[in-house]
Amino acid sequence: MVKARAGNHRRDTGPMMQSARCGAKTRSGIPCRSPAVAGKKRCRMHGGAKGSGAPKGNQNAFKHGMYTREAMAERKQLNALLRQARETLREIE
Numbered sequence: 001m002v003k004a005r006a007g008n009h010r011r012d013t014g015p016m017m018q019s020a021r022c023g024a025k026t027r028s029g030i031p032c033r034s035p036a037v038a039g040k041k042r043c044r045m046h047g048g049a050k051g052s053g054a055p056k057g058n059q060n061a062f063k064h065g066m067y068t069r070e071a072m073a074e075r076k077q078l079n080a081l082l083r084q085a086r087e088t089l090r091e092i093e
Helices: 014-018 069-092
Strands: none
Touching: none
16 A cells, blocks of 8 residues: 655645645644634544534632632742841841
């Protein structure tokens, strides 16, 4: 069995080759060469298929609130306070 190389197959004509390509990276790190689904940026295998992705109004991201803007700012302030306390202790010793 002879494998057809990209560009040498009879279906590799105008519209097929001119269509937008999927923007996903494969496991090997190279971009996916499949055509993107009409109106989307990904092919059918990488999330362009109908019904793929999270449902509208998905609330799963708010499960624990660890990455909300307020929680991250609070942790940043606490870390700055701890850093300042350590420096003060070093100066005292």
